[in-house]
Amino acid sequence: MKLHKKIILIWIFILNNTFLYGVTNISTHFPQKFKITSLPETNYVPLNKRFNVTVEIRYEGSPGEFIISEPYIEKFHNLELVSTSVENLVENISEDTNLKIIKKRYIYTLMPKSLGLAYFPKVTVAIADRKGNPIEQLEAPAVPITIGEPVYPTDYSKIYIFMIILFSIIIIGLTGLYFWKKYKLKKEAERRKLEEMEKAKIPIEDKYIKDLIQKDEQIRAPNQFYSEAAKLVKDYIEEKYQIRVKDKSTTEIINLLKTIKEISEEQLTIIKSILEESDIVKYAQGSVDISRKTEYKERIKSFLQENISKSQEVKNEQINKGA
Amino acid sequence: MNKSIKELNEKVAKASKFIDDIKKEIKKVIVGQEYMIDRLLIGLLSAGHILLEGVPGLAKTLAVKTLAQTIRTKFQRIQFTPDLLPADLIGTLVFNQRTGNFVTKKGPIFANLILADEINRAPAKVQSALLEAMQEKQVTIGETTYSLSEPFLVLATQNPIEQEGTYPLPEAQIDRFMLKLKISYPEKDEEKEIIYRYTTGKDIDVKPVIKPDAIIKARAVVNNIYVDEKIINYILDIVFSTREPERYGLKELKPLIQWGASPRASLYLTMAAKANAFLKHRGYVTPEDVRIIGMDVLRHRIIVSYEAEAEDITSDDIVKKIFDTIEVP
DSSP: OOHHHHHHHHHHHHHHHHHHHHHHHHHHHSOOOOEEEEEESOSEEETTOOEEEEEEEEEEEOTTSEEEOOOEEOOOBSEEEEEEEEEEEEEESOTTSOOEEEEEEEEEEEEEOSSEEEEEOOEEEEEEETTOOEEEEEEEOOEEEEEEOOOOOOOGGGHHHHHHHHHHHHHHHHHHHHHHHHHHHHHHHHHHHHHHHHHHHSOHHHHHHHHHHHHHHHOOSHHHHHHHHHHHHHHHHHHHHOOOOTTSOHHHHHHHHHTOTTSOHHHHHHHHHHHHHHHHHHHSOOOOOHHHHHHHHHHHHHHHHHHHHHHHHHHHHHHHHHO | OOHHHHHHHHHHHHHTHHHHHHHHHHHHHOOSOHHHHHHHHHHHHTTOOEEEEOOTTSSHHHHHHHHHHHTTOOEEEEEOOTTOOHHHHHEEEEEETTTTEEEEEEOTTSSSEEEEETGGGSOHHHHHHHHHHHHHSEEEETTEEEEOOSSOEEEEEEOSSOOTTOOOOOHHHHTTOSEEEEOOOOOHHHHHHHHHHHSSOOOOOOOOOSOHHHHHHHHHHHHTSBOOHHHHHHHHHHHHHHHOGGGGTOGGGGGGEEEOOOHHHHHHHHHHHHHHHHHTTOSBOOHHHHHHHHHHHHTTTOEEOHHHHHTTOOHHHHHHHHHHHSOOO
16 A cells, blocks of 8 residues: 555544544533423322422533523412422532533422322423523423322320330239239138038048949949959058059058058958959959859948048047047 | 869969978078079979079079979089080080090080079170070080970079179070079078078988979969969050050150060060969969069060160169059059
8 A cells, every 4th residue: 555545544544533532522512401300209198298399400511501490380289388498409420521410409398288189280490591591491291199098197205105004904914813813722722621621521431432332333243343342442542541552462552551550450351351352353253143242342331331430439539639 | 263263273272282392491401582482483383594693602503403402303503604615515526436436425404404603704605505495495416406304494693793704695685584583682680590500510401392294294284374364464564564654654764765575574474473373372363473573574674775874773673663653453
């Protein structure tokens, strides 16, 4: 390629780049389109609550470059203007340019009038240059706002009183419960004491005699009766002498009873004969007829009855000793 | 009483007369130790081998020897040592140079009453040979099997002290013993009597009471002793409570038992209870028979857990708790 052609190509390249740089820079110096927004903080407002609607006018340029007129607002629909405030804001676009974003905000505090639909009306703003020549007229459309049922805020100042009342009720309730339970326990103890006193009057043998008669009537099979009667005697021994005998064999029971002073040799012989006879019936398929069954029942019954009179004698002796 | 049981009762009373004579003869030699004597007889009557545990000098060997004398049977005492071989116990084949044949030399196990002294001192193979003979009641030497003569009863002793260098019997082997007895020291009065009896230098003469055949016959009578279903259920309740204690209101025993008693325990408990009834000249079993022998049948069949060992709870404590809880039928 010839030199002059190279020079021409370089020159075209330089020219082209210079043009592109100029276009880019110049375009940033032109002011952006003016913009207006009308923005309520919410589209649903309770009837008794104030709310704000912000009308913002913005452009890119330098502060004071344009004159922005006061917004012209049509009549409020179902809304009452409470107050208005104005804010001027200047924000840098970038550090290497003088261009800034100029914002002017009008904040309208409004109060709804009645339930239903309300409108923040159309807003009109006029823009003029420094000399007052009109440039543009901006318009923000009307904004619908729904007015709902009024909401009343919780009054936290009264919660302490509520808490104190609640706490007092709980304390009173628990105290009442405590005393009521104490009263009930006392009553229960008194009832038990009375019952025990009543029981003490009735010898325990009576209960076993009743049981024995009942068993004799109910149980037909003599073998089963022997088994039940021996069990009854063991229950009686357990209650009367406060010892456990159900887990013991006849010999062990007799040996244990030998250690109890209250039991006479005669009683011991009777108990032994009752239990041993039952053992033969239970473990050796002892054959029992009705007459023998009756005799066995009578033997247990008389043993229990004798024990009542013996207990009575002991009680009388104790009373006499005490006297 | 049922007619057949009444007859059985009479039969037992008649057949068991010799028991008092045996006891009388043994008591000539042994002072006290009635617990051990009764159980030796139970083992003899129900063909159940016995493991004796007790410190030396408690007349264990003397009691067994005397028992053997009273029933005219052959008695052998084998001292188990670490160098003992199975052949030393059961016998071996010996080469006869004159005839050029092998002849059988029977070991000391060919006796009626065997006292395996300190069984835990011999190695496992010797223990195993003995326990196998106990179970099978026969011994094989070379290619020939020899039956052991009845009555055949092994009484093995274990020394609870000096456990170093011993071979403790595995649980499976211990299970083969019907009873495990814990022999305790004699009472003060009894020991006084021992002094009087054994410091005069006089020999005590023990008379044989019966022949071994009578024991075999007595065993047949023992086997026929009546056991009511209630007693069987009682035995089962006791054995099952070692396996599932929570089902019997013994929840607290659950963590203390690692393994409960095997079905062999139910069998041996029934057999031993029958033998005890025989000792009492009775033709039927009562819960008392079960309770008397229960501890000796069960103590070596319950394997306690580590938790129980840590708390120093033995199988004896567990068995006692079971017998104190399960209601007698």
